[in-house]
Amino acid sequence: MTTGSRQRSRQQHDEIAHYLRTAIREGSFQPGDELPSEAELTQKFSSSRGPVRQALAALRGEGLISSGRGRRTVVLDNVLTQSFDDVISFSQWCRNAEIVPGQRTQWVARQPAERSLAASLRIADGDPVVSVFRLRLMDDVPAMVERLNYPLEVGRHVLAFDTDAGSIYQELLDRGVDIDRASRTIDAIGANEEDAKLLEVPVGTPLLRVRRRAFTGAGEIIESSDDRYLPWKASFTMNSTRGNPSSMSLVSTEHTAPA
Amino acid sequence: MTTGSRQRSRQQHDEIAHYLRTAIREGSFQPGDELPSEAELTQKFSSSRGPVRQALAALRGEGLISSGRGRRTVVLDNVLTQSFDDVISFSQWCRNAEIVPGQRTQWVARQPAERSLAASLRIADGDPVVSVFRLRLMDDVPAMVERLNYPLEVGRHVLAFDTDAGSIYQELLDRGVDIDRASRTIDAIGANEEDAKLLEVPVGTPLLRVRRRAFTGAGEIIESSDDRYLPWKASFTMNSTRGNPSSMSLVSTEHTAPA
Numbered sequence: 228m229t230t231g232s233r234q235r236s237r238q239q240h241d242e243i244a245h246y247l248r249t250a251i252r253e254g255s256f257q258p259g260d261e262l263p264s265e266a267e268l269t270q271k272f273s274s275s276r277g278p279v280r281q282a283l284a285a286l287r288g289e290g291l292i293s294s295g296r297g298r299r300t301v302v303l304d305n306v307l308t309q310s311f312d313d314v315i316s317f318s319q320w321c322r323n324a325e326i327v328p329g330q331r332t333q334w335v336a337r338q339p340a341e342r343s344l345a346a347s348l349r350i351a352d353g354d355p356v357v358s359v360f361r362l363r364l365m366d367d368v369p370a371m372v373e374r375l376n377y378p379l380e381v382g383r384h385v386l387a388f389d390t391d392a393g394s395i396y397q398e399l400l401d402r403g404v405d406i407d408r409a410s411r412t413i414d415a416i417g418a419n420e421e422d423a424k425l426l427e428v429p430v431g432t433p434l435l436r437v438r439r440r441a442f443t444g445a446g447e448i449i450e451s452s453d454d455r456y457l458p459w460k461a462s463f464t465m466n467s468t469r470g471n472p473s474s475m476s477l478v479s480t481e482h483t484a485p486a
Numbered sequence: 487m488t489t490g491s492r493q494r495s496r497q498q499h500d501e502i503a504h505y506l507r508t509a510i511r512e513g514s515f516q517p518g519d520e521l522p523s524e525a526e527l528t529q530k531f532s533s534s535r536g537p538v539r540q541a542l543a544a545l546r547g548e549g550l551i552s553s554g555r556g557r558r559t560v561v562l563d564n565v566l567t568q569s570f571d572d573v574i575s576f577s578q579w580c581r582n583a584e585i586v587p588g589q590r591t592q593w594v595a596r597q598p599a600e601r602s603l604a605a606s607l608r609i610a611d612g613d614p615v616v617s618v619f620r621l622r623l624m625d626d627v628p629a630m631v632e633r634l635n636y637p638l639e640v641g642r643h644v645l646a647f648d649t650d651a652g653s654i655y656q657e658l659l660d661r662g663v664d665i666d667r668a669s670r671t672i673d674a675i676g677a678n679e680e681d682a683k684l685l686e687v688p689v690g691t692p693l694l695r696v697r698r699r700a701f702t703g704a705g706e707i708i709e710s711s712d713d714r715y716l717p718w719k720a721s722f723t724m725n726s727t728r729g730n731p732s733s734m735s736l737v738s739t740e741h742t743a744p745a
Contacts, residue, residue: 240539259705277536280499284540285730288547293667293703301705303667311728313736324738365738407728408552408562414721415674415692433674433692437736444552446518446560462673463722465734469570469666471544475724475734477572477696479583479624 239274243282246272251291251302261299262292287471303466314409315441317363317371317454318394329364330373332390333425337382347440347451348378357382359390362425363454369426370460374453381449399449407444413437413463422455433458499537502527503544510550510561520558521551546730562725573668574700576622576630576713577653588623589632591649592684596641606699606710607637616641618649621684622713628685629719633712640708658708666703672696672722681714692717 250256263271268279283300286292293301313320321328339353348356356376363371375395377385384402385395399406417431426432434455441450465475509515522530527538542559545551552560572579580587598612607615615635622630634654636644643661644654658665676690685691693714700709724734 240543275536277534277539280536281540281543284499284544285547288544303669311726311730314726320736321738326738408726410562410723410725412721412723413672413694414717415694416717417690417692431676431690431692433676433690435672435674458673458675461736461738462671463734464669464671464737466669467570467573467667471570475722477579477720478723479580479585479720 239272240278240281240285243268243272243274243278244285247282247286248291251286256302258302260302262302264299287468291466293468303468311409312396314411315406315439316394316396317373318397321365326365327367328393329367330391330393331362331364331425333360333362335359335386335390337379337386340376344376344451348376348448350378355379355382357385359385359395361390365460368460369457371454371456372422372425376451377449404449405443405445406441406449409439409441411437411439415458416455418455426455426457428457435461435463498531498533499540499544502531502533502537502541505531506541506545507550510545515561517561519561521561523558546727550725552727562727570668571655573670574665574698575653575655576632578655580624585624586626587652588626589650589652590621590623590684592619592621594618594645594649596638596645599635603635603710607635607707609637614638614641616644618644618654620649624719627719628716630713630715631681631684635710636708663708664702664704665700665708668698668700670696670698674717675714677714685714685716687716694720694722 247256247262256262262283265276265279265283268274268282269276272279283292291303293303310323313323318328336358337355338358340348340350340356342352344356345352345354350356356378358377359373359375361373361375362369363373375385381399381404384399384404388395388398396406414436415433416436418426418428418434420430422434423430423432426434435458437454437456439450439452439454440448441452442448506515506521515521521527521542524535524538524542527533527541528535531538542551550562552562569578569582572582577587595617596614597617599607599609599615601611603615604611604613609615615637617636618632618634620632620634621628622632634644640658640663643658643663647654647657655665673695674692675695677685677687677693679689681693682689682691685693694717696713696715698709698711698713699707700711701707
């Protein structure tokens with residue numbers, strides 16, 4: 228197979244997946260509807276079966292369509308997926324949900340990394356980091372407290388940016404920072420005094436916590452963050468189908484109860 | 487393409503994905519290692535490129551390997567994925583984490599569905615359901631409270647089962663119930679009096695809540711459950727890579743703050 232046909236095949240499965248995702252999201256295929264058969268899709272896209280199957284495998288992994296074992300493939304009834312931009316950017320996520328994002332920066336600091344932050348960023352204790360602490364709003368209502376930390380090389384772009392102006396993520400992309408992937412850990416934590424004051428809730432209110440690390444393609448860590456959502460403002464949803472391993476894992480943690 | 491070769495191709499991409507997953511999980515490929523190239527994999531499995539690409543697309547969706555844009559594909563450093571069994575079954579999940587699962591059944595009841603449960607199971611108000619309330623243990627220590635609800639047709643298998651004996655999920659599978667997919671919603675909630683007593687924590691302690699609905703292949707709802715974990719016992723993790731939509735979505739919720 229030539230490089231040309233390889234390239235063509237890559238584009239095709241992306242094109243087919245994009246077509247199906249869009250049709251599902253826009254309601255052309257409703258929950259419970261059968262998808263066109265492999266044969267119909269190969270014909271529609273003048274494709275071989277390989278790209279069609281790759282596209283279907285991708286949509287199964289995203290929880291959009293059924294497992295297809297021994298029956299036709301149908302659209303599932305919870306068809307949300309999230310782009311990588313939405314994973315990283317609160318501003319972007321809000322806009323896609325037709326919510327006006329907002330922020331009130333509490334402080335931006337260049338400071339030495341304390342031990343656990345240094346470990347999370349894989350730098351030495353006391354190496355300089357840039358930290359941002361913001362309250363985030365959804366339609367002008369407090370929804371989340373955000374603690375962002377960057378190694379200095381990335382953080383210098385943040386120091387030069389007006390953090391009340393909007394998306395730091397977009398600014399970093401514009402500055403050429405290669406944000407390629409992210410890992411997230413989700414749990415629950417009670418609001419501390421700082422959280423409680425900004426979110427206007429009592430201390431101890433259960434919050435949905437999302438800790439995130441972002442990486443370049445080469446594996447360098449460029450962000451370590453801690454977002455705490457009011458649970459009546461946001462929750463996570465996910466579909467899983469038999470035969471498709473889930474990319475979200477419940478993991479047992481070794482911690483003991485906080486004192 | 488004949489049915490025979492279609493079947494063969496299906497098996498091949500599963501085989502290749504299984505090989506790579508196992509090699510990653512067992513450490514034959516370490517985080518940061520490059521995967522074999524497409525050409526090497528096609529040769530190793532006497533395969534065409536289609537199945538190899540399907541397998542790689544599946545692993546990308548699972549967050550196991552990098553996006554591969556313009557560079558070799560590498561193993562990511564957070565390589566957990568979760569099988570469908572683990573998603574549904576606390577017992578199975580514990581065993582895979584080398585934890586001894588346990589349970590103390592508080593009660594099992596056949597009762598009429600109250601309004602919100604009826605809506606969740608898509609049955610009429612007052613239709614009979616079978617409900618189970620159990621404390622779950624990890625290595626003999628309280629870790630989660632579990633509320634399971636089944637429509638009667640499924641629940642009759644549960645009524646006949648010793649719920650202190652272990653996995654209800656396994657029992658339902660053994661009885662031929664077709665559990666094909668599940669949707670989960672994750673948020674945080676404070677322990678109520680019942681939760682607090684069983685988990686041996688103060689009322690209001692933040693818990694990680696997982697609400698799940700399970701479906702047959704035909705889309706019938708066969709379970710609606712509410713699991714509440716001590717957050718120092720379990721958390722969720724997930725990898726996302728640029729260009730691959732995430733199957734876990736953060737969704738904005740319309741609720742107002744609890745009174």
